Amino acid sequence: MEITAKELRGKPTQIIEQASRGTEVIITVHGKKLAKIIPYRMKEKQITQDTDEIFGIWKDKDIGDSVDNYVRSIRKRRSI
Numbered sequence: 001m002e003i004t005a006k007e008l009r010g011k012p013t014q015i016i017e018q019a020s021r022g023t024e025v026i027i028t029v030h031g032k033k034l035a036k037i038i039p040y041r042m043k044e045k046q047i048t049q050d051t052d053e054i055f056g057i058w059k060d061k062d063i064g065d066s067v068d069n070y071v072r073s074i075r076k077r078r079s080i
Helices: 005-010 012-020 040-049 067-075
Strands: 002-004 025-029 032-037
Touching: 002 005, 005 012, 005 025, 012 025, 012 032
Parallel strands: 002 025
Antiparallel strands: 025 032
């Protein structure tokens, strides 16, 4: 479902209800797609599926069993 920003200002409650029922709402400004409103529970499912994977700067490092242990080991005080 695509709506304009003006329509969103005019009836925000109805649009939020549509999104909560599972409809993705795309907001346009001057004909260009600017934002998307999606149901919260759909996004939550995606997050829980990806929590076990290492990402970002850690994905190419050989850090052993966990990122937490690796970070703790590099934060330990160095003895002189």
